[in-house]
Amino acid sequence: MDDSKIRNMEQFARVSGISRPTVSKYFNDPSSVRPKTRARIEEALEQYDYRPNIFAVNQNRRLTKNIGIVVPYLADPFFAEIARNIEQRCMQAGFWPTLFSAHGDSALEVEILDSLRSLKPAGVLLAPLGRASDRAAVEKFCDDVPTVLFDSNIEGVGEAFVGSDNTQFVKLSVEYLCRTGQPPCFFEMPPVNPNANKRRNGYIQAMEANGFAPQVIRVAGEGWGFEEVGYRGGLDVIDRGLLTSDTVLCSNDRLAIGFLAACYERGLRVGRDADCVLRVAGHDDHPFSRFGCPPLTTIAQDYEKISERSVEALFHLIEGGRSAGPRIETLFEGKLVMRASA
Amino acid sequence: MDDSKIRNMEQFARVSGISRPTVSKYFNDPSSVRPKTRARIEEALEQYDYRPNIFAVNQNRRLTKNIGIVVPYLADPFFAEIARNIEQRCMQAGFWPTLFSAHGDSALEVEILDSLRSLKPAGVLLAPLGRASDRAAVEKFCDDVPTVLFDSNIEGVGEAFVGSDNTQFVKLSVEYLCRTGQPPCFFEMPPVNPNANKRRNGYIQAMEANGFAPQVIRVAGEGWGFEEVGYRGGLDVIDRGLLTSDTVLCSNDRLAIGFLAACYERGLRVGRDADCVLRVAGHDDHPFSRFGCPPLTTIAQDYEKISERSVEALFHLIEGGRSAGPRIETLFEGKLVMRASA
DNA sequence: TCAACTTATTTACGCGCGTAAAGTTTTTAT
DNA sequence: ATAAAAACTTTACGCGCGTAAATAAGTTGA
Numbered sequence: 001m002d003d004s005k006i007r008n009m010e011q012f013a014r015v016s017g018i019s020r021p022t023v024s025k026y027f028n029d030p031s032s033v034r035p036k037t038r039a040r041i042e043e044a045l046e047q048y049d050y051r052p053n054i055f056a057v058n059q060n061r062r063l064t065k066n067i068g069i070v071v072p073y074l075a076d077p078f079f080a081e082i083a084r085n086i087e088q089r090c091m092q093a094g095f096w097p098t099l100f101s102a103h104g105d106s107a108l109e110v111e112i113l114d115s116l117r118s119l120k121p122a123g124v125l126l127a128p129l130g131r132a133s134d135r136a137a138v139e140k141f142c143d144d145v146p147t148v149l150f151d152s153n154i155e156g157v158g159e160a161f162v163g164s165d166n167t168q169f170v171k172l173s174v175e176y177l178c179r180t181g182q183p184p185c186f187f188e189m190p191p192v193n194p195n196a197n198k199r200r201n202g203y204i205q206a207m208e209a210n211g212f213a214p215q216v217i218r219v220a221g222e223g224w225g226f227e228e229v230g231y232r233g234g235l236d237v238i239d240r241g242l243l244t245s246d247t248v249l250c251s252n253d254r255l256a257i258g259f260l261a262a263c264y265e266r267g268l269r270v271g272r273d274a275d276c277v278l279r280v281a282g283h284d285d286h287p288f289s290r291f292g293c294p295p296l297t298t299i300a301q302d303y304e305k306i307s308e309r310s311v312e313a314l315f316h317l318i319e320g321g322r323s324a325g326p327r328i329e330t331l332f333e334g335k336l337v338m339r340a341s342a
Numbered sequence: 343m344d345d346s347k348i349r350n351m352e353q354f355a356r357v358s359g360i361s362r363p364t365v366s367k368y369f370n371d372p373s374s375v376r377p378k379t380r381a382r383i384e385e386a387l388e389q390y391d392y393r394p395n396i397f398a399v400n401q402n403r404r405l406t407k408n409i410g411i412v413v414p415y416l417a418d419p420f421f422a423e424i425a426r427n428i429e430q431r432c433m434q435a436g437f438w439p440t441l442f443s444a445h446g447d448s449a450l451e452v453e454i455l456d457s458l459r460s461l462k463p464a465g466v467l468l469a470p471l472g473r474a475s476d477r478a479a480v481e482k483f484c485d486d487v488p489t490v491l492f493d494s495n496i497e498g499v500g501e502a503f504v505g506s507d508n509t510q511f512v513k514l515s516v517e518y519l520c521r522t523g524q525p526p527c528f529f530e531m532p533p534v535n536p537n538a539n540k541r542r543n544g545y546i547q548a549m550e551a552n553g554f555a556p557q558v559i560r561v562a563g564e565g566w567g568f569e570e571v572g573y574r575g576g577l578d579v580i581d582r583g584l585l586t587s588d589t590v591l592c593s594n595d596r597l598a599i600g601f602l603a604a605c606y607e608r609g610l611r612v613g614r615d616a617d618c619v620l621r622v623a624g625h626d627d628h629p630f631s632r633f634g635c636p637p638l639t640t641i642a643q644d645y646e647k648i649s650e651r652s653v654e655a656l657f658h659l660i661e662g663g664r665s666a667g668p669r670i671e672t673l674f675e676g677k678l679v680m681r682a683s684a
Numbered sequence: 685t686c687a688a689c690t691t692a693t694t695t696a697c698g699c700g701c702g703t704a705a706a707g708t709t710t711t712t713a714t
Numbered sequence: 715a716t717a718a719a720a721a722c723t724t725t726a727c728g729c730g731c732g733t734a735a736a737t738a739a740g741t742t743g744a
Contacts, residue, residue, distance in 0.1 A: 008700055019723045024702065034711085034721060054460050055401035056700035060729055075422040075629065084417065084445050096457075099441055103426050115438075118396050227633045257633055264635035265682075287417065291569045291599055293606035293635035340607075350730055361693045366732065376691060376740090398730035402699055 006050040016044030027052050054096075058120065067095045067314070068116045068124040068145075070109070072152070073224040074101035076254070077287040078301075079127065082151070085307035086125055093315065095122065104224035106132040113141040123314045126158065127151040130193025146317045150310040152193040156327065160313040162306055165331035166195050169283050169299045170202035170249075171209075172336050177247050178210050180272075181279060181342075184249035185215035187237075187259060189229045190222060199251050199283065215244040230258025238266050247279040247342065253289045253298055256282030260292050260341070270294055271340050279342035283334070294340035302332045348392040358386030369394050396438075400462065409437045409656070410458045410466040410487075412451070414494070415566040416443035418596070419629040420643075421469065424493070427649035428467055435657065437464065446566035448474040455483040465656045468500065469493040472535020488659045492652040494535040495671065501659050504652040507673035508537050511625050511641045512544035512591075513551075514678050518639075519589050520552050522614075523621055523684075526591035527557040529579070529601060531571045532564060533593075541593050541625065557586040572600025580608050589621040589684065595631045595640055598624030602634050602683070612636055613682050621684035625676070636682035644674045 006012050009027075013020040018041055026033050026041050033041070044050075058064040067090045071079040083099055090097040098119070102109035109129050116124060123146040128138060130152045141147065142158045149158040177184045186203045188196065200216060207214040219233025230250065237243060250256035260270060260280060269276045271294045282289065285300030309330050348354050351369075355362040360383055368375050368383050375383070386392075400406040409432045413421040425441055432439040440461070444451035451471050458466060465488040470480060472494045483489065484500045491500040519526045528545040530538060542558060549556040561575025572592065579585060592598035602612060602622060611618045613636045624631065627642030651672050 010700080020701085021703075021724085022722060025722095028702085037722080051460055053401065053700050055397045055462075056729090057702080059395065059397035059401060059731090060700085060702040062702095074416070075419045075426065077417045077419060077422075080417040080419075080422060080443075084443065099443075101422075101426065101441075118393055120397075227630065231633060257630075261633040261635060261637065265637075288569065288599075288630060291573060291603040293603060295603065295607075352730080362731085363694085363733075364692055367692095370732085379692075395730050398699095399732080401701090402730085402732040404732095 006048050009050075009052060012044065012048060012050040015048060016041050027057075062120075063122050064120045065095050066119050066121040067097045068100065068119065068121045068126075069097055070100045070102065070112055070116070070124065070126045070128075072102050072109070072127055072129040073104050074099075075103075076224065078284060078303075079151075081287060082127075082303050082307050085303060086311055089307065089311040093311075102129055104129065104132075106134055110134050110137045113137060117141065117144060121145060123147065123318050125150060125310055125314055128154055128193070130195075131191060146314070148310055148314045148317065150306060152195055153329065154194075158327070159317050160327060161329045162310040162313060163195070163329075163331055164301050164306070165333050166198035166283075167202035167205070168331075169334040170199050171206045172334060173249055173281055173283065173299050174203060174206035174210065176336055176338075177249060177279065177281060177342060178207075178212065182245050182247045183207060183210065183212040184247040184279075184281070185217055185243060185245040186251070187217050187219070187230075187233070187248050187255065188251040189219055189226070189233065189255060192222075192224070196251055203249065217242060217244070226252065226254035227258035227261070230255035231261045232258075234259040234262025235265065238262060238268065243278075246277060248281070250280065250282045253282035253284045253286035253296060256280055256296055256298070256341075257286070257288065257292055260294075260296070264293060270342075272342065281342040285334075285337050289337075290339065292339075292341065297339045297342040298337050299334035300337045301334060305332050348390045351392075351394060354386065354390060354392040357390060358383050369399075404462075405464050406462045407437050408461050408463040409439045410442065410461065410463045410468075411439055412442045412444065412454055412458070412466065412468045412470075414444050414451070414469055414471040415446050416441075417445075418566065420626060421493075423629060424469075424645050424649050427645060428653055431649065431653040435653075444471055446471065446474075448476055452476050452479045455479060459483065459486060463487060465489065465660050467492060467652055467656055470496055470535070472537075473533060488656070490652055490656045490659065492648060494537055496536075498669065500669070502655040502669060503671045504648055504655060505537070505671075505673055506643050506648070507675050508540035508625075509544035509547070510673075511676040512541050513548045514676060515591055515623055515625065515641050516545060516548035516552065518678055518680075519591060519621065519623060519684060520549075520554065524587050524589045525549060525552065525554040526589040526621075526623070527559055527585060527587040528593070529559050529561070529572075529575070529590050529597065530593040531561055531568070531575065531597060534564075534566070538593055545591065559584060559586075568594065568596035569600035569603070572597035573603045574600075576601040576604025577607065580604060580610065585620075588619060590623070592622065592624045595624035595626040595628035595638060598622055598638055598640070598683075599628070599630065599634055602636075602638070606635060612684075614684065623684040627676075627679050632681065634681075634683065639681045639684040640679050641676035642679045643676060647674050 013023045087097045100112045125148050127150050139157050147158045149161045151163050153161045191197050204214040221229030263270050268278050270278045270280050282296050282298040285298045289296040355365045429439045442454045467490050469492050481499050489500045491503045493505050495503045533539045546556040563571030605612050610620050612620045612622050624638050624640045627640045631638040
């Protein structure tokens with residue numbers, strides 16, 4: 001390893017015995033040069049570990065290899081997980097992913113999109129805040145940069161959307177709960193994004209389809225501290241005797257985890273057993289749901305497929321140029337995960 | 343807003359009536375130009391919203407305004423939180439923070455440091471994986487780039503370390519538990535970093551200081567899925583009757599959350615009440631600990647102070663050049679957070 | 685008011701690489 | 715074997731900005 005002072009491509013080209021333009025071509029696409037040439041470059045590469053100056057590269061390429069990943073709230077392990085998944089896929093494809101979190105703040109979301117613009121990214125994977133998002137700002141951004149939305153949809157914005165079929169999620173959970181006990185009431189907070197709305201409406205629809213009267217319980221609270229909202233709301237609902245069923249279907253798992261904490265505090269045993277007074281279920285299969293007390297019955301999002309398809313859609317977009325057809329929405333179905341809570 | 347086609351600093355300088363070098367000076371430090379000049383530039387800035395090309399800027403500056411933030415495992419909300427905190431402080435100071443997660447993988451950690459190097463960052467805030475880290479690689483990186491370690495220390499590596507006084511943490515928890523009930527046994531997994539070791543040793547020390555015989559229970563398991571390890575280990579320990587005390591002090595909160603799940607599954611009621619058979623406590627005050635069943639008694643890390651001091655240390659380093667004195671280790675004390683579990 | 689500073693302008697070069705054009709060599713196909 | 719195609723080399727320019735040096739203009743204070 002003669003890792004001497006190779007300062008630029010010029011010098012590296014010299015030591016590898018290949019001309020600089022060809023070396024440049026190699027770094028843009030190794031398969032674009034003759035195998036013999038490629039071998040010589042890679043041989044030199046092992047001796048001298050040189051890497052092109054990323055700033056000079058990005059300055060001169062009209063489109064960089066950067067990919068922006070924006071999530072609404074990184075302290076939610078769901079987004080951390082899916083971001084990890086997406087990151088790795090991007091890296092494998094030779095891109096340079098950069099992760100951003102809006103931390104639940106719409107002003108910050110706009111700021112991020114602004115900075116992102118100056119990164120001249122080849123594409124962006126954006127999970128918007130949802131209701132709080134500055135629609136106009138997001139829309140304008142999507143006009144400038146090839147963007148795939150995921151998790152939370154904004155109608156008509158971005159070149160594609162990949163997410164879950166929330167209506168189906170709730171249909172699954174409602175049917176399971178109705179089949180195995182009392183029809184559930186629905187526990188929610190003011191919706192942060194369209195998914196929450198779809199879940200509530202899906203619940204109403206599914207209940208009616210099963211011949212039951214829907215009962216929606218909405219508790220106050222805002223922001224992304226869902227557990228806290230579920231906990232406080234849970235205490236309130238329990239204390240005021242507002243539960244209309246012994247089965248509580250929560251809009252999402254984080255809310256459910258807060259609700260479980262409230263049940264525990266009030267001495268309400270949750271589960272399917274005879275000594276239990278309440279059944280509780282959620283949606284998402286959040287990473288922590290299996291460690292709830294009791295472990296949470298839920299509908300699992302397909303992390304793998306969502307991230308896989310999102311990245312695929314973006315790559316398709318990047319390669320094929322824009323306007324490669326109409327905006328495509330891909331929704332994945334969830335799977336019932338039966339645990340002890342319902 | 344005449345947001346026409348300002349393509350570079352040349353053009354922006356022209357429309358603002360100031361020479362390009364002076365404009366350049368302004369962007370490097372607005373206060374370095376005469377107030378009148380500054381006003382004219384900022385006036386033009388509002389009309390034409392121009393931003394210097396970040397790649398060209400970074401190529402020519404010997405040191406960029408980039409700051410790398412590296413955490414071992416972003417799916418842990420503790421790190422997500424502290425990263426958020428650090429991020430914002432950096433942005434406020436006019437830097438450009440970029441967040442990376444090693445996802446529990448030491449190869450990836452090295453890869454990240456490698457990519458980071460080519461970002462020519464002004465500095466890096468690194469929470470290393472710990473035991474799994476490639477010490478040589480990290481050490482070499484720290485030689486090249488001003489780096490402050492946080493959370494997990496590597497002796498002698500980096501210009502400074504900021505973290506928690508884990509010995510004090512355990513001293514606090516042990517004393518509290520001894521004072522209020524049976525002396526605790528210590529529940530741990532194979533240590534991923536020095537913190538875990540310090541906690542175990544601190545436990546032994548504190549127990550002996552209080553005149554009790556320490557009892558360490560180590561369960562098998564590796565990786566960063568602590569809850570899973572705590573859960574499985576918990577079941578095992580309970581089923582085999584290995585608990586030597588009715589009070590269990592867990593090495594950290596995530597392990598404790600898994601342990602609580604195991605207790606719940608085995609029908610062991612946890613808490614301080616008369617009908618409880620077990621007390622459980624942890625360390626860290628993890629974001630989810632308050633929503634455990636029961637809410638977890640723990641020792642709280644001071645997120646704010648850790649991130650504040652880490653950033654301070656890094657800025658000090660960046661301004662003062664390297665070798666501004668010896669390596670400084672800053673440890674913050676924890677605070678007892680009494681909840682229902684112990 | 686005039687010297688002594690301070691700040692801005694002009695001019696010019698360099699950073700490291702993408703990329704185009706023209707010429708040369710190697711490979712492929714007939 | 716030979717023409718055509720493909721890949722490479724040489725040469726040269728441009729990207730947008732940092733930065734240095736020499737010069738000019740503005741500011742300050744007694």
